[in-house]
Amino acid sequence: MILRLAIASLLARALTVGMTILAIALSVALFLGVEKVRTGAKASFADTISGTDLIVGARSGSVQLLLYSVFRIGNATNNVTWQSYQDIAARPEIDWIVPISLGDSHRQFRVMGTSRGFFEHYKYRQGRSLDLSSGKIMDDLFDAVIGADVAATLGYDIDDPIIVAHGVASFTEHDDQPFRVAGILAKTGTPVDRTVIISMEAIEAIHVDWRGGAQAPGPATPVEVIRNMDLTPRAITAALVGVQSPLQTFALQRAINEYKAEPLQAILPGVALQELWGIVGIAETALLAVSAMVVVTALIGMMATIFSSLNERRREMAIFRAMGARPSTILGMLVIEAMVMAAVGALFGLALLYIGLTVAQPLLDSAFGLWLPIEAPTLRELWVLLAVVAAGAIVSLVPALRAYRMSLADGMMVKT
Numbered sequence: 001m002i003l004r005l006a007i008a009s010l011l012a013r014a015l016t017v018g019m020t021i022l023a024i025a026l027s028v029a030l031f032l033g034v035e036k037v038r039t040g041a042k043a044s045f046a047d048t049i050s051g052t053d054l055i056v057g058a059r060s061g062s063v064q065l066l067l068y069s070v071f072r073i074g075n076a077t078n079n080v081t082w083q084s085y086q087d088i089a090a091r092p093e094i095d096w097i098v099p100i101s102l103g104d105s106h107r108q109f110r111v112m113g114t115s116r117g118f119f120e121h122y123k124y125r126q127g128r129s130l131d132l133s134s135g136k137i138m139d140d141l142f143d144a145v146i147g148a149d150v151a152a153t154l155g156y157d158i159d160d161p162i163i164v165a166h167g168v169a170s171f172t173e174h175d176d177q178p179f180r181v182a183g184i185l186a187k188t189g190t191p192v193d194r195t196v197i198i199s200m201e202a203i204e205a206i207h208v209d210w211r212g213g214a215q216a217p218g219p220a221t222p223v224e225v226i227r228n229m230d231l232t233p234r235a236i237t238a239a240l241v242g243v244q245s246p247l248q249t250f251a252l253q254r255a256i257n258e259y260k261a262e263p264l265q266a267i268l269p270g271v272a273l274q275e276l277w278g279i280v281g282i283a284e285t286a287l288l289a290v291s292a293m294v295v296v297t298a299l300i301g302m303m304a305t306i307f308s309s310l311n312e313r314r315r316e317m318a319i320f321r322a323m324g325a326r327p328s329t330i331l332g333m334l335v336i337e338a339m340v341m342a343a344v345g346a347l348f349g350l351a352l353l354y355i356g357l358t359v360a361q362p363l364l365d366s367a368f369g370l371w372l373p374i375e376a377p378t379l380r381e382l383w384v385l386l387a388v389v390a391a392g393a394i395v396s397l398v399p400a401l402r403a404y405r406m407s408l409a410d411g412m413m414v415k416t
Contacts, residue, residue: 028295045273
């Protein structure tokens with residue numbers, strides 16, 4: 001009986017009720033959307049590197065090593081000698097190892113020297129491999145493979161020339177040894193998109209005439225001569241390592257950390273990623289707090305709407321009382337009205353969320369590499385919806401109690 005009266009009353013005020021439901025729906029969609037983006041960003045963040053058991057570099061902090069080797073942020077405190085790299089590569093626990101050399105740039109994009117094994121062993125998003133959108137992997141000394149963002153930002157295509165600059169923020173360019181775009185990688189949503197990849201030998205080739213971080217005086221060595229030189233690297237920045245068995249990972253990590261020839265460090269990418277997320281995770285808390293305040297604002301707006309309608313509904317309440325309705329019936333009707341509005345708004349908000357995900361999912365994936373899976377509502381999301389309905393009932397108690405206390409005489413009195 002009370003439910004039927006509540007629904008009839010809501011339908012009689014369809015426009016006002018509809019606007020209130022829309023406000024609740026938008027706030028719920030925003031809150032759940034932020035939650036989806038938060039979890040999706042965290043998953044994409046963790047999936048930046050997949051299938052790599054250890055990252056080896058000069059001894060520093062684990063987060064610092066992760067930042068410069070995977071995210072191309074910052075610089076290494078020191079290099080790893082080629083002899084040490086070979087010693088580690090020769091260990092029986094090693095399944096594969098890929099060297100990385102950083103330090104140069106191209107128009108603010110980082111240049112990375114590596115081997116062809118990088119294209120085979122680097123994985124992201126739970127095991128996905130790098131794919132070429134056009135061209136091929138470098139097979140000449142001065143070939144380069146560029147990430148999708150490099151190609152899009154600078155307008156590069158296959159066979160376009162690239163001049164590598166010495167250092168990250170340097171105006172000195174290796175213009176006597178231009179590279180050629182041999183391949184363009186498909187979009188990955190990882191730092192690889194913003195990287196120019198060349199061979200380890202090419203890193204040595206462009207630094208043949210450099211000593212102590214500066215170019216040696218005199219004429220440059222001709223490219224034809226450089227091609228015939230021994231271009232074995234003298235040092236690398238870091239190395240990505242895969243082990244034969246996961247059971248050997250910690251033993252190998254300890255052996256590298258205790259390496260006697262030079263101070264080295266081996267980190268577990270997953271553990272370092274969790275440390276890094278813990279540092280930047282305060283941003284997700286702030287986003288959730290802001291979206292939660294939007295939901296609270298919508299519920300307060302619903303309470304204000306119920307309050308403002310009480311004066312218009314005094315005669316309605318008085319008639320209900322005159323027909324024998326108890327004060328508790330009036331209170332219950334208003335609470336049920338609020339719960340119905342909150343429930344419809346929450347469900348409508350959930351529908352808006354999935355409509356938005358369907359539209360935005362391919363756009364976010366192609367533009368930012370942020371994958372937001374379209375899945376059934378999680379238990380956490382269902383609890384959020386129930387919390388919205390419960391909060392709607394709670395905030396409606398204030399105007400409902402006021403209606404409860406209205407007297408029959410006050411309701412029947414015609415004001416002039």
